[in-house]
Amino acid sequence: MVKIFINEMPVEIEEGTTVLKAAEKAGISIPHLCYHDAFPPEGSCRMCLVEIEGLPKLELACSTRVREGMKVFTKSEKVVEARKGVLEFLLAEHPLDCPICDKAGDCKLQDYYDEYGLFESQFSEHKEKRAKKVKIGKNLIHDQERCILCRRCVRFLREVIKTQELGVFERGIHSSVNIYDLTPVNNNYSGNLAQICPVGAITDLDFRFKTRAWFLEKGESICPLCSRGCSIIIEYHPGHYRFGVPRKVYRIHASKNQEVNGFWICDLGRYGYSYLNENRLDRIIVNREEWRLEPVWDIILKFLAQKLKRLEYRGKTSRIALILNSWLSNEELFLLHKIFKTDLNAEKVFFADPPQEEGDNFLLTPERSPNNRGAREMGFDIKPVHSKALAEETDLIVAFGSFLAEADLKGALGKIETKVLFTSHVSGLNSLFDIVLPTPLIAEKGGSLTNVDGRVQKFSAVLDPPGDSLPEWRMLAELGREAGINVSFYREFTSPEEIFEGIGKEISFFRVEK
Amino acid sequence: MREKILTRYFGLENFFKIDEYLKQGGYQAVQKALQMKPDEILEEVKKANLRGRGGAGFPAGVKWGFVPKVDKPKYLCVNADEGEPGTFKDRYIISHNPHLLLEGIIITSYCVGIHSAYIYIRGEYEAVALRLEGAIAEAHEKGFLGKNILKSGFDLDVVVHRGAGAYICGEETALLESLEGKRGNPRLKPPFPASVGLFNCPTVINNVETVSNIPLVILNGADWFVGKGLPKDGGTRIFGVSGMVEKPGIYELPLGTSLKDIIFKHAGGMKKGKKLKAVIPGGMSAPVLKADEVDIKMDFDTLVEAGSMLGSAAVIVIDTGTSMLDVLKTVTKFYAHESCGQCTPCRIGTSWINKIVKRMAEGKGSKKDIDNILRLASNILGKTLCPLGDAAAMPILSIAKKFRKELEARL
Numbered sequence: 001m002v003k004i005f006i007n008e009m010p011v012e013i014e015e016g017t018t019v020l021k022a023a024e025k026a027g028i029s030i031p032h033l034c035y036h037d038a039f040p041p042e043g044s045c046r047m048c049l050v051e052i053e054g055l056p057k058l059e060l061a062c063s064t065r066v067r068e069g070m071k072v073f074t075k076s077e078k079v080v081e082a083r084k085g086v087l088e089f090l091l092a093e094h095p096l097d098c099p100i101c102d103k104a105g106d107c108k109l110q111d112y113y114d115e116y117g118l119f120e121s122q123f124s125e126h127k128e129k130r131a132k133k134v135k136i137g138k139n140l141i142h143d144q145e146r147c148i149l150c151r152r153c154v155r156f157l158r159e160v161i162k163t164q165e166l167g168v169f170e171r172g173i174h175s176s177v178n179i180y181d182l183t184p185v186n187n188n189y190s191g192n193l194a195q196i197c198p199v200g201a202i203t204d205l206d207f208r209f210k211t212r213a214w215f216l217e218k219g220e221s222i223c224p225l226c227s228r229g230c231s232i233i234i235e236y237h238p239g240h241y242r243f244g245v246p247r248k249v250y251r252i253h254a255s256k257n258q259e260v261n262g263f264w265i266c267d268l269g270r271y272g273y274s275y276l277n278e279n280r281l282d283r284i285i286v287n288r289e290e291w292r293l294e295p296v297w298d299i300i301l302k303f304l305a306q307k308l309k310r311l312e313y314r315g316k317t318s319r320i321a322l323i324l325n326s327w328l329s330n331e332e333l334f335l336l337h338k339i340f341k342t343d344l345n346a347e348k349v350f351f352a353d354p355p356q357e358e359g360d361n362f363l364l365t366p367e368r369s370p371n372n373r374g375a376r377e378m379g380f381d382i383k384p385v386h387s388k389a390l391a392e393e394t395d396l397i398v399a400f401g402s403f404l405a406e407a408d409l410k411g412a413l414g415k416i417e418t419k420v421l422f423t424s425h426v427s428g429l430n431s432l433f434d435i436v437l438p439t440p441l442i443a444e445k446g447g448s449l450t451n452v453d454g455r456v457q458k459f460s461a462v463l464d465p466p467g468d469s470l471p472e473w474r475m476l477a478e479l480g481r482e483a484g485i486n487v488s489f490y491r492e493f494t495s496p497e498e499i500f501e502g503i504g505k506e507i508s509f510f511r512v513e514k
Numbered sequence: 515m516r517e518k519i520l521t522r523y524f525g526l527e528n529f530f531k532i533d534e535y536l537k538q539g540g541y542q543a544v545q546k547a548l549q550m551k552p553d554e555i556l557e558e559v560k561k562a563n564l565r566g567r568g569g570a571g572f573p574a575g576v577k578w579g580f581v582p583k584v585d586k587p588k589y590l591c592v593n594a595d596e597g598e599p600g601t602f603k604d605r606y607i608i609s610h611n612p613h614l615l616l617e618g619i620i621i622t623s624y625c626v627g628i629h630s631a632y633i634y635i636r637g638e639y640e641a642v643a644l645r646l647e648g649a650i651a652e653a654h655e656k657g658f659l660g661k662n663i664l665k666s667g668f669d670l671d672v673v674v675h676r677g678a679g680a681y682i683c684g685e686e687t688a689l690l691e692s693l694e695g696k697r698g699n700p701r702l703k704p705p706f707p708a709s710v711g712l713f714n715c716p717t718v719i720n721n722v723e724t725v726s727n728i729p730l731v732i733l734n735g736a737d738w739f740v741g742k743g744l745p746k747d748g749g750t751r752i753f754g755v756s757g758m759v760e761k762p763g764i765y766e767l768p769l770g771t772s773l774k775d776i777i778f779k780h781a782g783g784m785k786k787g788k789k790l791k792a793v794i795p796g797g798m799s800a801p802v803l804k805a806d807e808v809d810i811k812m813d814f815d816t817l818v819e820a821g822s823m824l825g826s827a828a829v830i831v832i833d834t835g836t837s838m839l840d841v842l843k844t845v846t847k848f849y850a851h852e853s854c855g856q857c858t859p860c861r862i863g864t865s866w867i868n869k870i871v872k873r874m875a876e877g878k879g880s881k882k883d884i885d886n887i888l889r890l891a892s893n894i895l896g897k898t899l900c901p902l903g904d905a906a907a908m909p910i911l912s913i914a915k916k917f918r919k920e921l922e923a924r925l
Binding site: 042044057063086089092093123125128168172174175 | 889893896898
């Protein structure tokens with residue numbers, strides 16, 4: 001540890017840290033454009049210049065390492081003037097088209113001008129004409145006029161993905177980022193380019209012109225589209241009930257998570273968010289009018305609990321079939337295991353997961369659901385749905401999720417007396433079941449998932465679940481209580497955290513070392 | 515009478531051929547050096563106070579001393595890019611005395627423990643590069659290069675690499691990038707090339723003239739060498755005089771020779787009917803000196819005190835008939851054209867200033883423009899990634915300050 005002074009404030013910091021990171025830890029932000037935590041310092045934007053006592057020139061905060069007793073000034077007159085100078089240069093050749101720029105609102109150039117600039121332009125020459133709207137990849141549009149040549153995109157493709165589709169062409173004022181020989185950026189991580197671009201040079205066709213950054217709210221979650229468990233930021237418009245504007249997710253960004261995904265997510269996770277917006281089931285459906293069930297959670301759960309109790313009482317629990325999936329959280333799988341395996345000793349337990357596909361040896365795994373590992377650690381034997389075994393001698397089927405193949409079930413379900421489906425989406429399946437209950441998605445509830453490497457990651461609700469949907473863990477705890485087989489056990493569970501603690505008591509894999 | 519040490523045999527017929535070179539006592543320095551210990555050579559070079567001839571004037575011995583003793587290949591890169599406008603000394607050295615350079619390369623490599631040396635030569639110097647390659651072949655044949663040089667057990671290969679025409683590749687780290695086959699952009703320092711250089715290995719980078727002085731230091735000793743120049747600044751310097759003088763060309767003179775003498779004595783004075791107005795004393799990036807400032811000693815420290823620099827010792831003489839606005843225009847055009855575009859102040863600043871100056875030259879300027887140029891140049895100075903920013907800002911600032919009246923008169 002060394003002691004340095006930033007703006008005369010003493011800061012204890014590890015040796016070898018850069019001034020930029022040291023300041024960040026002390027709560028002082030130093031503006032920077034080309035520097036990104038994922039790459040070694042580039043030193044080309046010159047925004048992060050700071051004054052260091054005893055040195056004749058201003059030094060780069062991004063690459064200068066701390067020394068014992070170093071005195072750094074990040075807001076001195078000299079520093080502020082230098083920053084203004086750099087901003088003035090950058091803005092001189094900038095098209096200043098913020099009103100029609102998709103990045104407006106989360107553009108670093110805008111932020112810094114607001115902080116340091118607000119000066120009148122002295123630039124009275126002709127700006128260089130450059131190509132605008134160049135399509136450089138399936139979802140990427142590059143505007144060379146807005147580009148500040150920080151080379152984050154070039155470095156990302158060279159150092160992280162190693163596909164090297166982008167390069168800097170020409171030199172001096174004519175320098176521009178472009179693709180080689182009209183070969184577009186074509187990899188499963190291209191969406192990261194729009195996210196790491198600090199200005200409006202690379203914009204995302206998927207997001208472009210659909211909304212404005214400042215209309216959006218954001219929250220952290222975990223990507224459920226493969227078993228990697230990348231940290232993501234969900235950006236959404238909360239909707240407006242008075243005008244009938246529904247809640248809508250507009251984009252997914254990668255969130256920093258050094259242990260799992262670093263700073264990146266794949267395009268599958270980035271662009272595959274429509275499932276959050278479309279065809280959502282928001283109410284309870286009872287297809288059997290003769291049962292005279294009110295579509296209310298309490299009543300339905302009581303009904304289901306009674307069914308379970310009756311089967312248990314008659315010693316017919318072998319006539320229960322369960323279809324699960326790996327989108328369920330650790331907490332939910334634990335409760336399901338408790339109720340159906342431990343308490344009821346159900347034998348017909350199947351998993352309906354999306355089929356495995358090819359992974360890419362970076363982040364994307366072959367398993368296209370987030371909690372396969374969790375299900376296995378919980379003690380489940382992951383078997384695909386066997387429709388013949390499912391249909392034979394079954395009185396009650398409880399199914400979860402939307403990955404069931406409609407065709408496989410059509411014939412099988414007909415003979416079963418009671419069929420209950422928990423699902424987040426409206427689909428053809430809904431008419432095959434007697435009762436359909438709406439459930440939230442990962443982004444809409446709390447819990448934890450176990451990723452492919454066995455890392456347990458907690459998540460909490462970012463979005464409100466639509467309509468009447470209720471998290472599975474809540475209604476399973478309720479069901480456990482109602483079924484009355486082991487009442488006191490389920491009474492404790494009023495939050496995912498409490499359930500997780502319960503898991504730790506029973507399964508060492510989930511035990512948190514204190 | 516001035517004594518020439520580097521350029522002594524210039525003009526001798528076929529001197530660039532190894533037979534003639536050997537006849538005049540060539541390769542004796544190598545023979546002597548190979549019998550010395552590397553540390554002794556390093557001491558001698560340090561004692562000689564041989565400062566880098568490329569422009570920055572960094573002592574060569576100190577630079578070699580920075581090379582860490584690690585178990586990695588080490589490289590020598592000889593900078594023959596010679597892009598600084600007004601500079602043409604290296605071209606003369608290589609074409610007239612290529613074997614002296616090779617001797618220097620062998621001794622330097624032996625001293626630092628290098629087995630591969632590269633000569634990065636300016637792309638336009640095609641004939642010079644061919645001559646150099648011929649000399650290398652001759653040296654190989656005579657056993658001065660290759661395996662087991664003069665049965666000393668020391669191996670060395672020299673490769674000539676021709677640049678592709680960018681000024682920035684004369685900057686040492688951009689040179690390394692270019693040599694590695696990449697775009698010639700300067701690297702962020704530290705790490706310095708002495709520890710992380712070519713192919714991430716320790717690398718010594720020296721100018722042609724610097725390396726060519728090494729054999730003289732070894733053969734004649736450090737004291738003799740210091741005696742040829744100044745105590746802190748050993749040896750002679752090759753001044754390349756161009757512009758409005760009677761006899762433009764290269765003049766090898768002791769460091770500390772007066773600029774006035776260089777122009778009026780050695781270079782034959784101003785061209786007939788021309789009057790001295792200004793001098794750029796060390797290549798285009800050096801701040802300009804006015805006519806009344808030319809009575810100055812030409813060495814690193816004195817020029818820095820006077821607010822200029824010795825740089826590559828290329829003296830550009832400007833007469834009263836030349837408009838300083840035109841000089842400024844040439845300067846700004848050059849740097850705007852040669853900026854690599856990597857860092858913001860240099861990329862946009864040089865181009866912006868160039869646009870203003872161009873407009874001024876078209877008669878559409880105003881007094882505000884000169885203030886603006888001064889402000890912009892100060893925003894480049896000291897704030898760029900590599901020295902090119904300073905190289906551009908310094909002459910612009912000096913011209914705009916010292917000749918402001920003249921520039922205003924042209925508005």
